[in-house]
Amino acid sequence: MSKKCLYALCTLLLVLLSACGGTKEEPTIAPPETAPAPDAAPAGVSAGSITLGKAVGPDKKVTTPAESFAKGDTIYVSVDTVGTGTATLKAKWTYRKGGQVADVGEKTEKISSTGSDTTEFHVSNPAGWPAGDYQVELFLDDKSIGVRNFRVA
Numbered sequence: 001m002s003k004k005c006l007y008a009l010c011t012l013l014l015v016l017l018s019a020c021g022g023t024k025e026e027p028t029i030a031p032p033e034t035a036p037a038p039d040a041a042p043a044g045v046s047a048g049s050i051t052l053g054k055a056v057g058p059d060k061k062v063t064t065p066a067e068s069f070a071k072g073d074t075i076y077v078s079v080d081t082v083g084t085g086t087a088t089l090k091a092k093w094t095y096r097k098g099g100q101v102a103d104v105g106e107k108t109e110k111i112s113s114t115g116s117d118t119t120e121f122h123v124s125n126p127a128g129w130p131a132g133d134y135q136v137e138l139f140l141d142d143k144s145i146g147v148r149n150f151r152v153a
Helices: 003-021
Strands: 045-053 075-097 100-123 132-140 143-152
Touching: 045 100, 045 132, 045 143, 075 143
Parallel strands: none
Antiparallel strands: 045 075, 075 100, 075 132, 132 143
């Protein structure tokens, strides 16, 4: 092979290699999609529903709602809470007759909540409840969150 042919062949090869390789384009990388920020958790613990009744289940929710009780009944109240943090729930039970108010009992529970919880309180009287009107007032961190009135017949 002559030098001219060899030179032409090398030039052709060089042109072909240049054409195949071309210029490299950097691939464009899309920025990662970011998920929307989650809603902020409620600050602290807040109260939900309050239910009065004659029995509670294993989840501490009242299973037999009632506003009227017999003298030998145990009286339950359940309080639903939502949010995260620690708080103090209190139930204050009173008896009302003829304009007079007598304390029946007061119970306090410290809770440490991480979402939705239920707390139950109850009172009983082995000697039997006197007939009349009663009330239970619930407090969350010493602020009233609700009152439930009931009657013993």
